Amino acid sequence: MSAIACSGMPGRAPERRLRSVLLQIFYSVRSERMLIEQLQYNPLFRWFVVMEMDEGVWNHAVYSKNRERSSRSLVHYTSRALESAGSKWYYLAQIMNRTRLFSLFGMLFVACTALFGRLGQNQRRSVLPAAHPIVLHAARVFDTEAGRIVTPGEVLVQGERIVEAGSSVQHPAGAETMDLGDVTLLAGLIDAHVHLFLHPGAEDLQTIEESVPQRTITATLAARDDLLAGFTSERDMGTEGAGSADTAVRNAINQGLIPGPRLRISGNAISIVGGHEGAINYNPEQHIFSNAAYANGAAELVTVIRQQFKEGSDFIKIYETGRDSFRDGRFSTPFQYSEAELRTAVDEAARVGKRVAVHATGEPGTLYAARAGVMREKQIPAVPTFAIAEYFADHAASPVAGARQHEQLDYHAGQFRRQLAAGVPMAVGSDVGPFPHGTQARELVLMVKYGMTPVAALQADQLNGAKLLGWEGQIGALKAGYFADIIAVPGDPIKDISVITQVSFVMKGGVVYRK
Ligand SMILES: [Zn+2]
Numbered sequence: 062m063s064a065i066a067c068s069g070m071p072g073r074a075p076e077r078r079l080r081s082v083l084l085q086i087f088y089s090v091r092s093e094r095m096l097i098e099q100l101q102y103n104p105l106f107r108w109f110v111v112m113e114m115d116e117g118v119w120n121h122a123v124y125s126k127n128r129e130r131s132s133r134s135l136v137h138y139t140s141r142a143l144e145s146a147g148s149k150w151y152y153l154a155q156i157m158n159r160t161r162l163f164s165l166f167g168m169l170f171v172a173c174t175a176l177f178g179r180l181g182q183n184q185r186r187s188v189l190p191a192a193h194p195i196v197l198h199a200a201r202v203f204d205t206e207a208g209r210i211v212t213p214g215e216v217l218v219q220g221e222r223i224v225e226a227g228s229s230v231q232h233p234a235g236a237e238t239m240d241l242g243d244v245t246l247l248a249g250l251i252d253a254h255v256h257l258f259l260h261p262g263a264e265d266l267q268t269i270e271e272s273v274p275q276r277t278i279t280a281t282l283a284a285r286d287d288l289l290a291g292f293t294s295e296r297d298m299g300t301e302g303a304g305s306a307d308t309a310v311r312n313a314i315n316q317g318l319i320p321g322p323r324l325r326i327s328g329n330a331i332s333i334v335g336g337h338e339g340a341i342n343y344n345p346e347q348h349i350f351s352n353a354a355y356a357n358g359a360a361e362l363v364t365v366i367r368q369q370f371k372e373g374s375d376f377i378k379i380y381e382t383g384r385d386s387f388r389d390g391r392f393s394t395p396f397q398y399s400e401a402e403l404r405t406a407v408d409e410a411a412r413v414g415k416r417v418a419v420h421a422t423g424e425p426g427t428l429y430a431a432r433a434g435v436m437r438e439k440q441i442p443a444v445p446t447f448a449i450a451e452y453f454a455d456h457a458a459s460p461v462a463g464a465r466q467h468e469q470l471d472y473h474a475g476q477f478r479r480q481l482a483a484g485v486p487m488a489v490g491s492d493v494g495p496f497p498h499g500t501q502a503r504e505l506v507l508m509v510k511y512g513m514t515p516v517a518a519l520q521a522d523q524l525n526g527a528k529l530l531g532w533e534g535q536i537g538a539l540k541a542g543y544f545a546d547i548i549a550v551p552g553d554p555i556k557d558i559s560v561i562t563q564v565s566f567v568m569k570g571g572v573v574y575r576k
Pocket of ligand 1: 254255298492
């Protein structure tokens with residue numbers, strides 16, 4: 062619906078619109094979580110969320126405030142609310158599911174006098190941090206840089222930033238205290254390798270069978286799932302054939318129109334014809350498009366890079382190796398671009414202050430990438446992406462294929478241990494998309510399984526992740542001046558890293574998305 066259509070005209074049309082939206086929610090909501098989603102997604106109801114935050118409570122309060130049972134329907138209350146003009150607040154609803162399998166209670170506040178005037182303003186920014194300070198209190202807090210747990214833990218948030226974090230913080234006048242109980246507070250997780258535009262199932266067929274608008278909707282849902290799983294920042298390593306559609310997703314998140322992580326995006330990855338992403342297994346007469354943008358040689362790299370930056374990419378993703386093969390315990394992968402070609406790409410990105418990330422799984426391509434100055438850092442973090450390898454091995458087409466993929470995962474884990482022993486810095490990237498979004502905290506569990514300590518895995522995620530995404534000093538720790546990207550997990554992640562897969566609280570930029 063268009064929120065602008067309601068702006069500044071308190072008449073019958075917006076009332077009808079409000080009623081029809083309430084009706085839709087009444088018929089579609091099956092759980093409390095769905096209600097929250099509806100509140101967050103529906104342009105009209107996002108406004109309620111903003112109102113609730115102005116009042117100092119989050120949208121959970123919207124339905125928890127009223128636990129009184131009633132057999133009357135949402136429609137009844139909606140009508141009443143709309144009829145009783147004059148008061149500032151309208152009491153709207155308790156939502157009862159007609160199937161009686163589930164029931165849930167909703168209480169929505171509507172300030173109709175303000176509604177039609179404010180809707181237009183708020184439709185560009187659906188959720189805002191609270192105006193007042195918030196103190197998060199928990200049993201523990203993880204100090205990322207020191208690599209230790211502090212007890213108890215408190216974080217003072219004002220607007221979108223952290224003011225103070227530690228065992229105890231000042232409680233300014235007017236501050237709202239959220240006691241989260243027996244949990245550990247951590248900086249929001251960072252996934253340095255995601256594909257928002259992919260879902261489980263054949264990757265190349267998604268490009269062929271699904272329209273870009275359809276895939277963009279998929280991407281917005283994936284962004285929400287990742288955020289609710291605790292990933293407050295992500296680097297999207299290629300839309301896999303959806304071009305620069307990720308620009309729209311990133312911008313909508315930044316404008317507060319949809320929930321999602323802070324994003325660094327790359328548009329399509331870049332590959333050579335007939336290379337890692339060359340759409341090579343199809344009838345050539347069908348001219349099947351690649352998942353990647355083609356660039357053969359230095360001149361074409363420059364052309365494609367300029368086009369991608371024009372369309373909104375934050376960085377460039379290049380396939381340097383592939384396709385991989387693993388036979389008789391030996392791994393091999395051809396390189397795609399020479400060191401000189403990669404250097405041209407890095408220089409072109411650097412010309413406008415941007416960077417290049419490469420997909421590089423083996424030699425000599427990895428060496429070429431390192432020498433060409435990819436990421437322009439002395440200490441280039443490796444991103445092992447175990448979670449996707451485990452998922453593919455566990456979901457292989459046949460037992461034989463599964464066994465071979467598990468063997469390859471073991472080989473990968475052995476290489477990882479050698480890299481750790483050699484002091485190669487790591488960052489956390491799951492390659493999520495081909496496996497379900499919101500489940501990728503498994504990557505940290507696997508990095509610990511294959512040789513890292515939980516502290517080292519969390520530091521790799523948060524400190525190196527912040528560097529890789531170009532937000533060093535802004536994210537990846539609970540420190541004064543940093544973005545208030547804060548999550549909570551039950552238990553102690555240093556004793557048991559698996560709790561990282563059970564995120565129970567998510568705040569991003571001072572806005573609570575999960576509680
Ligand atoms: Zn990937």
